[in-house]
Amino acid sequence: MRVGEIKYLSLSVLLTGLLLVNGCGKKKPTSSEGFGSIMVKIGFDITARTFIDPDTMRIDSVEVTWLDIYGRRSKHPYYTNSKGEVVLDSLFSSKYKIDALRVYRFGEGQNVKFSGSMGSIATVSMGDVPVCEINLRYVATGIKINEIYFAGPSTNELYYDDQYIELYNPEDDTLYLDGMVIYRVTANLLSQEPYQPWGQDNDGDGDIDKAISGGQFPGTPLTGREWPIAPGQFVVCACTPIDHRQYCPTSVDLSQADFEFYNPLCTRDADYPGIPNITELYKGRTTIFMLSLGSDVYVLTDGSDLNYTDGIDISSVVDGVEYRSSVPAIMKYLTPLVDQGYAGIGIQKYNGLSIERIIPGYDTNNSTNDFEIITHPTPGYQHTPADVWHPPVDAKIVNLNFHRIK
Amino acid sequence: LLKTIKILLLSSILVGTLVLTLANSIFGSQTRLFSMGDLMLIMEDEDNEINLWDFGQNPAWAVMDQKVSWGRGGTSLDWENGSYRRILDPVTLLTSNSYFDAVKTFGPDKVFFGYVDYYYYDNQKIVGSVEKYPYADEFGLLDSAGFVDANKDGLIDNIASDFTYTGPDLFAGHSRRISKNTFIGGTVGYRLEHGVKRQYIWPETYLRTFEFNFGIAQRFSRGLVLGLSFKPYDTQERIDLDPGLQGGNVVKDVVGFQWRVPISTMTRTTKNKSFETGFQGTWQAGNSLVNGLIFNYLFKNLEIDDGQSDADRVVYWQGDGYHFEYRGLWRLAAEVANVGCSYKRNYLNSWTKNPIFDTRLDEGPATEDQFGLGLGIFPSRSLRLGTEVHFYRYKEEITDLISRNIRDARIETLSFNLGGEYKFDKDFWLRAGSIYSEYDMEGSALPEDRLRKAHSFALRLGLGYSSGSALIDFALGYNVTKGDALDAQHIVLTDASRDKLNLFLSSKFFISK
Numbered sequence: 001m002r003v004g005e006i007k008y009l010s011l012s013v014l015l016t017g018l019l020l021v022n023g024c025g026k027k028k029p030t031s032s033e034g035f036g037s038i039m040v041k042i043g044f045d046i047t048a049r050t051f052i053d054p055d056t057m058r059i060d061s062v063e064v065t066w067l068d069i070y071g072r073r074s075k076h077p078y079y080t081n082s083k084g085e086v087v088l089d090s091l092f093s094s095k096y097k098i099d100a101l102r103v104y105r106f107g108e109g110q111n112v113k114f115s116g117s118m119g120s121i122a123t124v125s126m127g128d129v130p131v132c133e134i135n136l137r138y139v140a141t142g143i144k145i146n147e148i149y150f151a152g153p154s155t156n157e158l159y160y161d162d163q164y165i166e167l168y169n170p171e172d173d174t175l176y177l178d179g180m181v182i183y184r185v186t187a188n189l190l191s192q193e194p195y196q197p198w199g200q201d202n203d204g205d206g207d208i209d210k211a212i213s214g215g216q217f218p219g220t221p222l223t224g225r226e227w228p229i230a231p232g233q234f235v236v237c238a239c240t241p242i243d244h245r246q247y248c249p250t251s252v253d254l255s256q257a258d259f260e261f262y263n264p265l266c267t268r269d270a271d272y273p274g275i276p277n278i279t280e281l282y283k284g285r286t287t288i289f290m291l292s293l294g295s296d297v298y299v300l301t302d303g304s305d306l307n308y309t310d311g312i313d314i315s316s317v318v319d320g321v322e323y324r325s326s327v328p329a330i331m332k333y334l335t336p337l338v339d340q341g342y343a344g345i346g347i348q349k350y351n352g353l354s355i356e357r358i359i360p361g362y363d364t365n366n367s368t369n370d371f372e373i374i375t376h377p378t379p380g381y382q383h384t385p386a387d388v389w390h391p392p393v394d395a396k397i398v399n400l401n402f403h404r405i406k
Numbered sequence: 407l408l409k410t411i412k413i414l415l416l417s418s419i420l421v422g423t424l425v426l427t428l429a430n431s432i433f434g435s436q437t438r439l440f441s442m443g444d445l446m447l448i449m450e451d452e453d454n455e456i457n458l459w460d461f462g463q464n465p466a467w468a469v470m471d472q473k474v475s476w477g478r479g480g481t482s483l484d485w486e487n488g489s490y491r492r493i494l495d496p497v498t499l500l501t502s503n504s505y506f507d508a509v510k511t512f513g514p515d516k517v518f519f520g521y522v523d524y525y526y527y528d529n530q531k532i533v534g535s536v537e538k539y540p541y542a543d544e545f546g547l548l549d550s551a552g553f554v555d556a557n558k559d560g561l562i563d564n565i566a567s568d569f570t571y572t573g574p575d576l577f578a579g580h581s582r583r584i585s586k587n588t589f590i591g592g593t594v595g596y597r598l599e600h601g602v603k604r605q606y607i608w609p610e611t612y613l614r615t616f617e618f619n620f621g622i623a624q625r626f627s628r629g630l631v632l633g634l635s636f637k638p639y640d641t642q643e644r645i646d647l648d649p650g651l652q653g654g655n656v657v658k659d660v661v662g663f664q665w666r667v668p669i670s671t672m673t674r675t676t677k678n679k680s681f682e683t684g685f686q687g688t689w690q691a692g693n694s695l696v697n698g699l700i701f702n703y704l705f706k707n708l709e710i711d712d713g714q715s716d717a718d719r720v721v722y723w724q725g726d727g728y729h730f731e732y733r734g735l736w737r738l739a740a741e742v743a744n745v746g747c748s749y750k751r752n753y754l755n756s757w758t759k760n761p762i763f764d765t766r767l768d769e770g771p772a773t774e775d776q777f778g779l780g781l782g783i784f785p786s787r788s789l790r791l792g793t794e795v796h797f798y799r800y801k802e803e804i805t806d807l808i809s810r811n812i813r814d815a816r817i818e819t820l821s822f823n824l825g826g827e828y829k830f831d832k833d834f835w836l837r838a839g840s841i842y843s844e845y846d847m848e849g850s851a852l853p854e855d856r857l858r859k860a861h862s863f864a865l866r867l868g869l870g871y872s873s874g875s876a877l878i879d880f881a882l883g884y885n886v887t888k889g890d891a892l893d894a895q896h897i898v899l900t901d902a903s904r905d906k907l908n909l910f911l912s913s914k915f916f917i918s919k
Contacts, residue, residue, distance in 0.1 A: 025707055025724055028757060033765040033807040080634045093763035295481045 022219045036123035037191040038132055040064050042084035042100055045116070045137035059084030062102045062136070068094040093124045100134045112364050113139040140170035140361035143177070143229060145300055145319045147356040148343070149377040149380035150291035153244070153251040154352035162244040162251045163291045164379055165298065167235040170361025174231065178224025179303035181281060182261075183312055187295040187333045189323065199322065199334035204385055205309030208299065208335060214308060215261045215278035215289050221303030227276075232360070236379045237261065239290055242273045250352060252377045261289035277339065282308065295324040295350040297334045314338065321367050323347075341368025346391055352376055356383055416830035423510075437480070437910040441868020441881035443790045443825030443839020447746030448735070448782035456698040456733055458629075459581075462686030463700075464633040465591030468581035469517045477508040480912030488904030490492055494540040496529035510917075522640060525569040527601075531740040535852070536553035536609035537676075538571065538599055567605040572597040579619075587625040594618055612642040617659035629690040635702075638681040680706040682729065689700050693737065704754060720856040725756030727771075744782035746794070751775050756804075768813075780823075791826035802849075815849035825866065837868035838880070845889065858899060859891020864906075875916040883908035 042059045062080040066088055067073050080086045080100075088098070097119040104112045120336045121132045146168035165182060169175050185199045185208060196202040198210040214336035215237075219226045229235055241260040244251035252348035263280035269288045271277065280289060291298075299320035305313035320338035325347050332342070344355045345368075354377040357363070357370050364370055373389040439451055446454060454460055458467035484501040491497070507521030574597070581591030595617035603609045616639060623633035648671045684702030703726070710721040733748040757769040780794030798819040806813055825839025841864040847857065864885040871878040884907055891902035 025705065025726075026820040028724070029759055029764045029766045032769075033760055033763075033767045034810065090810070092767075093760055093765050114612070124763055294537060 009037070031124075031126045031263060033092045033125050036089075036093055036094060036125045036127065037129045038066075038088045038091065038098065038121055038123050039129055040078075040080070040086050040088060040098055040100070041131060041133045042080050042102075042116075043133065043135045044114070045135045049161070058082075059102075059136075061155075062086075062100050063099060064088065064100050065258070067097045067099070068092075069096075071337055071382070090122055091125070093127075094122070095119075096121045096123065097305070098132050100136060102136060115139045127147055138359050138362055140334075141251045142171070142318050143175055143300065144168050144170060144308035144357065144361045144363055145298060145321050146234065146360060146382075147354060147378065148291065148298065148321060149252070149379070150296065150344075151293055151347050151353050152350045153248050155248050155250055155350060157248060158204060158350065159244070159248045159251060160293060160350075161240045162238075162248070162254060162377075164236055164238040164254060164257065164377070165291070166356075166379060167229065167237065167300070168357075168361050169229040169231055169233050169235075174228045176219070176225055177217045177235070178219025178229040179217060179221030180318070181214045181216045181301045181303050181306070182278065183208075183214040183256060183299045183301060183308070184291075185211045185297035185312075185320075185334065186292065187297055187301060187322070188212070197321075197333040199299075199338075201311075201314060201335055201337070205311070206315065207313055208317070208338075211299075211308055211312055212282075213285055213287075213289060214281040216281045216303065217259065217278055221306075234360075234380045234382075235259065237278055238379075239288070240270075242270050250378060254379060255328050257379070263288055268322060273366070280401040281306065281382055288386050295322075295333075296324045299334070299338060304317070319363065321371070323371075325349075339365060339367050341366040341370075343367035346389075347373060353389055354378065424671070431503075436482075437879040437881045437912045438827075438837070438868065438870060439867045440883060440908070440910060441825075441837040441839060441879075442792070442827055442842050443823045443864070443866055445780060445782070445794055445823055445839065446750055447733070447778050447780035447794050448744040448792045449742070449790065449825075456696045456735055457688055458621075458623050458633045458686055460631060461688065461698040461700070461733060462635070463619065463637070464623055464635045464686050465579050465581050465593045465619050466517060466589040466621040466623035466633055466635075467631070467806075468579060468591050469515060469583055469589055472509045472511060472517050472519060472581075473514070475508075475510045475917040476914055477506070477917060478912055478914040479506045480504070480910065483909040486904060486906040488887070488902070489900075490857065490860060490889050490891055490902035490904040494532070494535035495503075497531035497566070500526075500528040500530065502526050507799050509676075510678075515583040517581050518579070519581075520576070522577075525571075525573065525575065527599075529569040529571070531566040533566045536569075536603065536611065536647065538601055538611055538613045538643060553601045565605050566604060569601055569603040569609075571599050571601040571611075572751075573600050577617075589623040589625075590906070591623075592619065592620045595863075607649045610646045611643060613641065614726075615639065615668040620670075629692075631688050633686045634684070635686065636683040637690070638679075640680075641676075641678040641719040643674075643676040645672075645676075645685065647672045675709075675711045676710075677709045677800045680704070680707070684729070695737070696735045698731075698733045700729065702729040703727075704729055704752070706754070706756075721761050722759040723756060724759075725754045727752065727754035729753075741784055741787075743784065744780075744792070746780040746782070748777070748778040749776070766807060767870070768804050768806050768808075770802070770812075772800070772802040772804070775799045775801075788829035789826065794821075796821040796823070815847070817845070817847040819846075820844045827868075827870070833871055833873040835870035835872070839866040839868075840864060841866075841885075856892040857902075858890040858892070860887055860902075862887035874876060875915075877912075877914040879910070879912050879914075881908070881910040 042062045055125050062084065064078040064080065064086055065074045078086045078088055097117060098121055099115065099117045101113065101115045104114065116134040116136045118132050118134050121130055123130055144167065145165060147166035149164050153162060166174045188198050189196065191323055199208050201207060202209055218225060234253065236257040237259045238254040238257035239261050241254050241257035242255040243255045245253055257275060259278045260272055260275045260356050262277035263285065265280065265286045266288050266376045299312065300320055301312060301316040305316040314335065314337055317338055320334055322332065322334040322339050323344035324342045325344060327342065327345055347353045354374050355371045356374050356378060358372050360382045362370050374383045374387045375389045376387065378387065411668065439446055439449060439454060442449055457471055459471040460462045463694040481504045482502065487498040503523055503525035505521055505523040508631055509517060509519045511517045577593065577595040579591060579593030581589065583589050594714050595873065597615040599613040601611040618639065619635060619637045622633035623631060625631045682702045682704050683715045684700065688696065688698045688702045690696045705726045729752050731750040736745040736748065738745060752774040755771045760765045760767050776798045778794060778796045780792060782790065782792035793797045798895060800817040802815045804813040821841055821843040823839065823841050825836040827835045829835050845860040862885055864883060866881065866883045868881040886903060886905050890899045892898065893900050
């Protein structure tokens, strides 16, 4: 073979190789991964602005974290500056869900969580910095007693059959009412000295000492999944589930109630068809389930402690509310482990007023702050600011509607 | 007999399936040198010479390496078992294969060669791995905990059962002299590995490999030969999963960039396209000193495509680098002693692309270095003894651009080989050898696996028969490895060991001298 042929063959081999270098490979990306950024700006939801003192609700030190579409989470939280802004840096190219959380502490045991999130925020490493604006809103967990309508309609007929308790699911997940119990603890004192309140744990055994009655939801406590309550759903538990307006025009329609309190041993307690029962738990009790028109205590438990004779295990309590028409002179009836305040101060019998949480599910374990009096019952929905009751200027009562968190 | 073999060989060529042999195929040299403790540097063997074909892998020189026609059949059986194993390795591995390779010369200027091999792999008590070579994914693209999510919700391949592979391996080549000092050649190889695990999640894999090798060689003088070669290869692995009605998730992990793919059935396709091109050279100073040199450019890329959803894009990896190798043999004092040495270096700089965005997820080099030195003593024509020492080091420093961490790893192996052969009869050789090795490894990339320091000892025995036109080699090996391995939680170091047993038998018949 001649030298020229050798050169030709050699060149062919090398050229083929070079062609494959270009043909097989891809161009190396010029940008390195991990240099993406997102600017986060924190504000407040309008409901939070309505109910919370703006001087207290600072937007610095808000904890911000991220979750990307592949399930990766931030290894450490970021915190906003005094303007409520923070830059999330060192991100890799992806779409992100940004979560923000701020816990406000108002005295001992009063922690209020506000949070917000924003999804599908896309950033590309070494690209433009997108801005993500998040408004914080109040966060609650567990089923809440959202409204108690106990005072009766505004009438001279002493009508009170339209009482009800409204529950609410503030979570993002479905919860279940199976086997839960609503206990009526009552604002009573024990019959023996030193005449301590029923709703306290006077003997230190971890129980609310006594309750007068209790209604249990159908289903199996804790594990049952037959009676769901969807996220954001209100559940109306009526003493008598009918349209009460046919008997009292100023009353309310409860014919669409979700549950009715029912005592099969009470001959005058009708069982309305089509409406599931919250059945009286106390054996031998023959009276109808009703709410006190003045002062009372109700607790909602998970149903794990059905032995009411030794009290109610506080660890089983999901929520509890004490309401009173006036500030008690002596003592509080419900243990502060469940409720540190009172709702309904100022309500008079048969004035058509109701008490409801300021935001659905809002719960700081202090009903003084958590509830407000509203001008009419709102079964199955939340009142608006226009529904808030304002007492007469010359009223000689303590108005707590404006006694908010400071 | 010879006539029959010739007819058989010719038939093989004609039907194209029983293809011809590769002169430096593992089969021939494996049996003899294996039984002598892998003395690859100083024991000269017809399949392990320093020439452009045996050493340089340039097929153009095959016509000069193979001067006679021959055929060879053989079988091998390997068994290994023990706790010193990686997470995705089987508890017990049983491998066997049977092969036939041959060379057919057509005068001094043309040669055909090739082999056909059929193998059987039985990975016993394997968990979590549905890939044929889970650790051959050298780029770390897949979750080291296994192809499927073994610990979380969804699809779980945590049932220890057997994964068996079978398939053919075919190879053919041709080399010819086109002028007095110029040679060309080419080879083609095809291998199919079909694996089935008859257990939930019912994985079935097909691994197909095509290999080509084209070369040209020029002899400039009696002692100097230079060559150029180009070796593309293409592999594709298809993995079918069928979790049935239960469904599940497959975890995809690209250097820590992890996501899950919900599946009911799934087919994963892994494509690997690579090539190697460069030059080789050998030069000889008289009969006493022989040298070989290789410098090749390497290019590799890899794509993994699950083809499931929009969030499940193709994973792409690419790397390039070089392969450099030197080997020398110094024959001292007329067949009384040999001194051999070698140095090998593989360097690959790689990067991984973000499956969705045009950004790099990681980048960095990986390097392999290997040194060898040996001394052979030949007291008589009937006795050959030798010893070698080999040092191997793998080093990787990959920058993870997401975590800003360096994934580094260092693996070192130091081996001492000792062996020899003795002709105790007119036609029989007795062979023996041993290898002692120490393994050391460290680095942040290693905690993904569980193996730590270890040492191993191998004992080899062999018997060779050569008479006229027939060569029969038999080899037996036993290897025990003892070391430290992390427990299942990757917390506590525990003692671990693994035993291996190897058996080789080959019979070679020369058809013409």
